[in-house]
Each structure stands twice: as structure tokens, then as C-alpha cells.
Amino acid sequence: MLWIIDTDAGVDDAIALGLPFSPTQDQHRAIAITTVSGNVHVSKVNVNVGAVLDVLGADVPIYAGCDRPMRERPAHAEEFHGLDGLGGAGLAKTERRPADLHAALAIGHLARAHAGTLGIITLGPLTNLALACNLDPALPARIARLVIMGGAWQARGNQTPAAEFNIAADPESAHTVFERFHDIILLPWEVSLDQMMPSEVFERIRAGQSARARFFAAMTGIAYDWQARFGFTGVPLPDPLAVVVALDERAIAEARQARVTIDIGHDVGRGLSALDYRHPQPNARVVTAVDAAHAWEMIAAAWA
Numbered sequence: 001m002l003w004i005i006d007t008d009a010g011v012d013d014a015i016a017l018g019l020p021f022s023p024t025q026d027q028h029r030a031i032a033i034t035t036v037s038g039n040v041h042v043s044k045v046n047v048n049v050g051a052v053l054d055v056l057g058a059d060v061p062i063y064a065g066c067d068r069p070m071r072e073r074p075a076h077a078e079e080f081h082g083l084d085g086l087g088g089a090g091l092a093k094t095e096r097r098p099a100d101l102h103a104a105l106a107i108g109h110l111a112r113a114h115a116g117t118l119g120i121i122t123l124g125p126l127t128n129l130a131l132a133c134n135l136d137p138a139l140p141a142r143i144a145r146l147v148i149m150g151g152a153w154q155a156r157g158n159q160t161p162a163a164e165f166n167i168a169a170d171p172e173s174a175h176t177v178f179e180r181f182h183d184i185i186l187l188p189w190e191v192s193l194d195q196m197m198p199s200e201v202f203e204r205i206r207a208g209q210s211a212r213a214r215f216f217a218a219m220t221g222i223a224y225d226w227q228a229r230f231g232f233t234g235v236p237l238p239d240p241l242a243v244v245v246a247l248d249e250r251a252i253a254e255a256r257q258a259r260v261t262i263d264i265g266h267d268v269g270r271g272l273s274a275l276d277y278r279h280p281q282p283n284a285r286v287v288t289a290v291d292a293a294h295a296w297e298m299i300a301a302a303w304a
Contacts, residue, residue: 001027001028001029001117001118001119001144001145002028002029002030002031002114002117002118002119003020003028003030003031003118003120003121003246004030004031004032004033004034004106004107004110004118004119004120004121004128005017005020005030005033005034005120005121005123005243006033006034006035006036006065006103006107006120006121006122006123006124006128007033007034007035007036007045007049007122007124007239008035008036008038008039008040008042008045008050008051008076008085008123008124008125008166009018009035009040009044009045009048009085009086009124009188010038010039010040010048010081010085010239011038011081011082011085011086011087011219011220011222011223012236012237012240013039013048013123013124013239014048014052014086014219014241015216015220015236015237015239015240015299015302015303016123016239016242016243017033017052017053017056017243018052018056018212018216018246018299018302018303019047019240019243019244019298019299019302020243020247021056021057021058021302022298022301022302023210023301023304024301024302025247025302026252028247030058030060031060031061031110031114031118032060032061032062032063032106032110033049033053033060033061033062033063034062034064034065034103034106034107034128035049035062035063035064035072035098035103036064036066036117036124036125036127036128037065037066037067037068037069037076037124037125037127038076038077038101038124038125038165038166038169039076039077039078039080039081039085039124039165040076040077040078040081040083040084040085041067041074042064042065042066042067042091042174043054044084044085045069045085045124046062046064046097046098047093047094048084048085048086048091048092049062049096049239050062050094050095050096050097051086051091051092051093051094051168052215053094053096054094054213055215056212057212058090061097061098061099061106062098062099063095063098063099063101063102063103063107064098064099064102064103065102065103065104065127065128066103066104066128066131068127069125069127069169069170069172069173069181070127070130070131070170070172070173070176071170071172072119072169072170072171072172074087074158075165075168075169075217077211080222080226081222081224083120083138086219087219087220087221087222087223088222089211089218089221089222090218090220091205091215091218091219091268094136099137103128104128104131104132104135104164105131105132105135107120107128107129107132107139108132108135108136108139111136111139111142111143112133112142115142116142116144116259118142118143118144119143119145119146119147119246120143120145120146120147120225121147121148121149121242121243121246122146122147122148122166123149123166123168123239123242123243124169125165125166125167125169125173125174126148126150126167126168126170126173126174126176126177127170127173129173129177130170130172130173130174130176130177131173133176133177133180134176137157137180138272139179139180140180140182143181145183145185145246146177146181146183146185146189147184147185147186147242147243147245147246148166148184148185148186148242149166149185149187149239149241149242150164150166150167150174150187150188150189150273151164151166151186151188151189151260151273151286152164152167152188152189152190152272152273153188153190153273153275153286153288154188155272155273156189156190156193157189157261157271157272158189159271160268160270160271161268162263162268162270162271162272163263163269163270163271163272163273164188164189164271165189165213167254167262167271167273168270168271171262171263171270171271172264173265174262174271175179175261175262175264178260178261178262178283178284179261181283182281182283183240183283183284184260184283184284184285185245185246185249185252185284185285185287186260186273186284186285186286186287187238187241187242187245187287188273188286188287188288188298189238191238191241191287191288191289191290192236192237192238192241194289195241195289195290195292195295196218196232196233196234196235196236196237197234197235197236197237197296197299198234198296199200199233199235199241201235201296202220202223202235202302204300205217205299205300205303205304206220208304210304212302212303212304213303213304214297215303216303220235223235228265236244237299240295240299241290241295244294244295244299245287245290245299247298248294248298250291250294251290251291251294251295251298252285252287252290252291253289253291253292254287254288254289254304255283255285255286255287255288256275256277256285256286256288257274257277257282257285257286258275258277258279258282258283258284258286259275259276259279259281259282259283259284260274260275260276260283260284260286261273261274261276262274
């Protein structure tokens with residue numbers, strides 16, 4: 001399987017980007033990284049992705065995408081990821097530059113070139129993918145697998161009481177994507193809350209001496225602030241878990257079929273991921289639990 005990873009490159013996105021380039025991965029290949037505004041503005045995301053690819057030694061093109069949501073006012077999460085998106089650790093430096101082609105156009109081009117063998121993993125707001133669908137309505141039929149980190153299957157939101165950040169940041173784009181695609185693997189926010197990386201695993205990775213491990217340690221120091229502010233007993237890593245299940249579906253411990261619809265109203269439910277388990281045409285396999293030990297092993301191997 002070939003993959004495009006669409007990201008807004010905060011701390012957990014950066015950790016997730018290591019997984020396809022792990023020394024233990026040989027049957028999957030990321031052929032492009034597309035960027036989108038979300039955790040930080042897309043201009044910072046472009047730099048962050050380049051910095052991560054530098055430390056990974058990965059020769060993969062970056063395609064810069066949308067700098068704002070379809071209709072919503074731009075929202076960022078610097079308070080969670082640091083002003084630079086990489087934990088404020090001064091790591092956002094690179095000589096790499098995005099290619100000239102816009103991310104949405106690149107998605108369409110690569111989907112035509114690799115129809116039936118290309119998967120997409122989205123780790124940020126769905127703006128680029130929605131735009132790509134609007135530019136090419138046949139796009140979903142060309143994509144072999146779509147894995148989305150987003151949504152709150154129990155309505156335990158982290159952006160609003162009902163909505164998860166990636167969906168709440170651009171509900172109209174999310175609504176478009178869930179209407180167009182019919183076989184989505186969805187990794188919701190709450191899985192990372194219920195199955196946090198244990199502190200002992202986290203500290204073991206941070207203690208490594210490789211260039212990768214030192215980068216990991218530098219950008220994840222901010223996780224101690226998360227624990228102090230939110231009372232986390234471990235480290236929530238939603239984006240890495242999404243990439244884990246994309247690369248190895250055996251990591252899915254529990255999942256439910258549902259029709260997922262995104263609320264695009266303008267009241268308290270805006271951005272809500274509504275799950276209908278009785279719908280005759282489900283569009284998503286909603287992951288509700290992962291094989292955590294397997295996930296931690298894959299992440300540790302990627303950053304060793």
C-alpha cells in the first residue's frame with residue numbers, strides 16, 4: 001500500500017510521521033506528505049514536516065495545502081503543541097520547501113496515478129481532502145483506504161464539549177468527506193484518552209541516544225505540561241494510533257460499523273460526529289480500542 005499523509009504537524013503528528021519510515025516497516029511506503037492549517041498555521045506545518053523528515057532521513061515530497069477552513073474561522077492549538085507546533089523546542093528548522101503543486105491537486109494527481117493502491121491518512125482538519133473531492137468527484141473511488149484521526153465517538157470533545165479538534169476546526173469539510181467516502185477507518189479522540197501511552201514506555205523512548213530519540217525527547221517535553229494541566233496519567237497520542245491502525249489493521253482490538261454524519265449547524269452540536277449504528281449503509285469502521293502493547297512497540301521502534 002502507498003500512502004499520502006495529510007497533517008497539521010503538531011507534536012503527536014510528528015510522532016506519527018515516524019511510523020511509515022520505521023526501520024521495521026518494509027511493506028508500506030509514504031509517497032507524499034500534504035499539509036493543512038490546524039494545530040498551527042500551514043506555514044509552520046510546512047517547516048515542521050520538513051524538520052521531521054530531515055531527522056527521519058526520508059526523501060518524500062511535501063505539498064502545502066489550505067491555510068484556512070472552508071467556512072469556519074481559523075483555529076489553532078498552540079497552547080497544546082507550542083507556538084511552533086513542535087513543543088516549543090526550537091526544532092522547526094529545515095532547508096526543505098514544499099513542491100509547487102497545491103496539496104488538493106497533488107492528492108488528485110497521485111490518486112489517478114496510483115488508483116486502487118493508494119491510501120490516505122488524515123491527521124488534521126479535512127480541508128484538503130474535501131477540496132480534492134470537490135475538484136474530482138471520482139476521487140473516493142480511486143482511494144483504496146482512508147484512515148481518519150478525528151471525531152469523538154462518545155461526544156467527549158477536546159475542542160467543544162461535543163466535538164474533537166480536527167472536525168470542529170472545519171465541520172463543512174468533514175461533512176463533505178464523510179458524505180463522499182463509504183469505507184472509512186475512523187480513530188476517534190477518546191481512544192487516545194482511554195489508552196494513553198504509559199509513562200514508563202514514554203520515558204524509555206525519550207531516554208534513547210539516537211538522533212531520532214533525541215528529537216522525540218526534545219519535542220515531547222511539553223507532554224509534562226499536558227499531564228499537569230489535564231491530569232493525564234499517561235500520554236495521549238491520537239495521531240500515532242491512527243497511523244498504527246493504518247499500517248497494521250491487526251492493531252484494531254475493537255471496532256463498530258456506523259454511519260458517521262458531521263453536524264454543520266451553528267449551535268452547541270456544531271462539529272459533533274453523529275454515529276448511527278442502525279443505518280443500512282454505514283460509511284465507517286469506528287475504532288473503539290486498539291492493541292495498545294502492539295501500538296507502543298511500533299512507535300518505540302520508529303523512534304529508536
